[in-house]
Amino acid sequence: MIANIKQVSMYENLWREQGKKLPWFKPFTRVLDWQEPVAAWFGDGEINASYACVDVHALGERKNKIAFYWEDEKGNSLSWTYLKLYQEVNRISDVLKRFGVKQGDVVVIYMPMVLEAIATMLAVVRLGATHTVVFSGFSSQALKDRIDDTKARVVVTADMGLRRGKVIKLKDIVDAAIVDSPTVQTVLVLERTQGSCTMKAGRDHFFHDVVSREDVYVAPLPVVSTNPLFVLYTSGTTGQPKGIVHGTGGYLTYARSALTWTFGLNDESIYWCTADLGWITGHSCVVYGPLQLGVSQIIYEGSPDFPHPGRWWELIEKYKVTAFYTSPTVLRMFMRFGIEWVQRHNLSSLQVLGSVGEVINPQVWKWYHEVIGQGRCPIVDTWWQTETGCFMIAPTLDREEMSLKPGSATFPLPGIEPEIVDVHGKPVPFGTKGFLVIKTPWPGMSLGVFGDSERFKQVYWSKFPGWYYTGDYAMRDKEGYFWLLGRADEVLNIAGHRIGTAEVESVVVAIDEIAEAAAIGVFDELKGEALVIFAIPRQGLQPGEELKIKVVQSVREHIGAFVTPRGVYFVEKLPKTRSGKIMRRLLKAVVEGNQVGDVSTLEDEASMDEVRSSFNELKAAIL
Numbered sequence: 217m218i219a220n221i222k223q224v225s226m227y228e229n230l231w232r233e234q235g236k237k238l239p240w241f242k243p244f245t246r247v248l249d250w251q252e253p254v255a256a257w258f259g260d261g262e263i264n265a266s267y268a269c270v271d272v273h274a275l276g277e278r279k280n281k282i283a284f285y286w287e288d289e290k291g292n293s294l295s296w297t298y299l300k301l302y303q304e305v306n307r308i309s310d311v312l313k314r315f316g317v318k319q320g321d322v323v324v325i326y327m328p329m330v331l332e333a334i335a336t337m338l339a340v341v342r343l344g345a346t347h348t349v350v351f352s353g354f355s356s357q358a359l360k361d362r363i364d365d366t367k368a369r370v371v372v373t374a375d376m377g378l379r380r381g382k383v384i385k386l387k388d389i390v391d392a393a394i395v396d397s398p399t400v401q402t403v404l405v406l407e408r409t410q411g412s413c414t415m416k417a418g419r420d421h422f423f424h425d426v427v428s429r430e431d432v433y434v435a436p437l438p439v440v441s442t443n444p445l446f447v448l449y450t451s452g453t454t455g456q457p458k459g460i461v462h463g464t465g466g467y468l469t470y471a472r473s474a475l476t477w478t479f480g481l482n483d484e485s486i487y488w489c490t491a492d493l494g495w496i497t498g499h500s501c502v503v504y505g506p507l508q509l510g511v512s513q514i515i516y517e518g519s520p521d522f523p524h525p526g527r528w529w530e531l532i533e534k535y536k537v538t539a540f541y542t543s544p545t546v547l548r549m550f551m552r553f554g555i556e557w558v559q560r561h562n563l564s565s566l567q568v569l570g571s572v573g574e575v576i577n578p579q580v581w582k583w584y585h586e587v588i589g590q591g592r593c594p595i596v597d598t599w600w601q602t603e604t605g606c607f608m609i610a611p612t613l614d615r616e617e618m619s620l621k622p623g624s625a626t627f628p629l630p631g632i633e634p635e636i637v638d639v640h641g642k643p644v645p646f647g648t649k650g651f652l653v654i655k656t657p658w659p660g661m662s663l664g665v666f667g668d669s670e671r672f673k674q675v676y677w678s679k680f681p682g683w684y685y686t687g688d689y690a691m692r693d694k695e696g697y698f699w700l701l702g703r704a705d706e707v708l709n710i711a712g713h714r715i716g717t718a719e720v721e722s723v724v725v726a727i728d729e730i731a732e733a734a735a736i737g738v739f740d741e742l743k744g745e746a747l748v749i750f751a752i753p754r755q756g757l758q759p760g761e762e763l764k765i766k767v768v769q770s771v772r773e774h775i776g777a778f779v780t781p782r783g784v785y786f787v788e789k790l791p792k793t794r795s796g797k798i799m800r801r802l803l804k805a806v807v808e809g810n811q812v813g814d815v816s817t818l819e820d821e822a823s824m825d826e827v828r829s830s831f832n833e834l835k836a837a838i839l
């Protein structure tokens with residue numbers, strides 16, 4: 217693509233200057249080697265992410281600066297300086313090294329929101345190895361899939377996590393996940409409580425037994441810029457989640473740039489990103505972006521509304537948070553509780569508010585702006601994905617003066633070239649909905665799908681050759697503002713968490729009594745989207761309440777409780793297009809009680825008549 221190459225070189229200067237801000241062991245001379253779809257950013261440079269996030273501060277002026285203030289639901293609190301973080305990272309790195317972790321290995325981390333989880337991520341990459349953090353809300357089956365796919369030999373976990381006052385026995389979940397594991401040799405267990413957990417001799421070790429009490433130093437290994445930093449699994453359109461691989465130098469450069477340009481993080485910032493470490497937001501916006509910038513952060517282990525709906529505002533007041541970053545789902549929940557919970561607290565320290573994970577509807581945007589930000593703070597609505605590494609479309613500081621539009625993520629970041637196209641790849645006019653693509657490579661882009669380079673090409677780079685396909689719908693208004701309009705593929709967004717319909721369906725059809733299933737997302741006031749399942753029972757079977765419960769349980773067990781279906785409908789037939797595609801939008805319209813006329817047919821191959829008759833049939837046929 218000639219046009220592409222021209223545009224790429226336009227941005228090389230920008231990225232060269234951004235890249236130079238990092239502490240390279242061996243400076244890069246090349247900015248980008250682009251062999252679509254694989255980009256080598258700063259390919260001949262050598263760096264270490266742990267050094268760039270920790271050593272530069274701990275061995276410098278920020279030594280005694282607080283890196284993290286941590287609190288849990290009970291009000292227990294801790295603070296770690298950059299020096300303390302450095303010491304802990306080194307200690308854990310030393311243990312991992314003794315257990316044989318080295319460059320080329322993938323270490324799986326399944327931990328609650330504790331500071332040791334962050335230290336473990338940094339300890340892994342200090343050795344040049346790669347981590348895979350699995351959100352602790354995932355079930356043992358989902359954890360097993362990720363361990364098996366990465367062939368991890370070492371898993372790091374905790375005896376338990378605490379949420380909503382309840383204990384979640386993480387070590388038991390790990391045990392179930394690795395029962396038949398052909399690869400796992402070592403499980404390191406952080407002991408959170410005095411409660412007991414089963415330990416298998418020779419395989420399982422408590423942190424307190426193996427982590428040195430003395431200070432130790434593990435030299436950070438210089439790795440080439442494209443060394444895989446982490447693999448993070450995310451849902452797509454098939455039954456199996458994909459392991460998205462991110463490299464080191466390009467990713468670090470991009471995370472650092474994006475956080476500086478949007479939130480304006482600096483030495484005075486007290487920053488709180490509420491995301492769990494198990495998602496990309498936790499990786500880029502808690503660990504790798506802000507730590508490079510040496511800011512002080514808040515980490516909260518627990519549920520936002522526990523023990524009371526004012527808990528988060530209490531923390532903002534206590535720590536004088538200046539930059540706050542959360543998801544629309546949580547904001548919708550807080551809106552329901554009422555503003556009294558907010559008004560009890562002094563939130564005057566806040567300067568900037570961020571939103572991520574899903575479309576923030578104008579009503580929520582305004583509430584965030586007026587009630588939380590007291591009309592003073594700009595709202596940074598950041599559109600991005602696991603695959604993009606960090607923000608792609610979001611308001612930047614120099615645009616703060618410009619009026620923000622509630623519900624629009626505004627404009628692309630410097631160096632990012634999005635386009636909105638129709639099904640043939642032709643740019644659509646302003647005001648028209650289309651597919652969002654990115655036309656040129658950027659340093660935060662994924663290196664590929666773990667162990668499956670074909671899949672990377674096929675999913676992201678084939679629909680519109682030469683361009684990265686995001687899987688999202690978008691629209692640009694006359695003034696050029698971008699409006700994100702949800703997923704264009706068969707991926708749901710439940711409370712900001714991505715889940716593939718195919719993934720859910722493969723779990724449901726594995727139930728003996730079910731012949732076929734369709735998973736859809738329907739509008740949900742709180743979560744944005746909720747999961748609903750349509751299922752065809754095996755012939756001759758009379759489905760009842762019991763089978764419904766079985767379906768719900770099965771999804772919880774195989775994926776995780778955070779995707780619990782809101783409804784299960786049994787039908788005899790599923791409406792399909794002539795080519796056999798399930799008409800999901802029609803199922804959605806039935807559940808949401810909409811008229812069939814509301815069903816947009818952007819991609820549907822079926823005629824409106826067919827859709828209409830299937831709709832009526834389906835409504836009547838729900839068993």
Ligand code: PRX
Pocket residue numbers: 450496497571572573574575576597598599600601602603625686687688700701702703709712713714
């Ligand atoms: O549909 C978009 C939605 O979340 C998807 C990416 O999900 P994930 O990889 O899990 O990353 C979430 C955190 C970055 C996107 O394809 N999405 C994310 N941010 C926004 C959004 N939709 C609208 N507005 C956003 N700000």
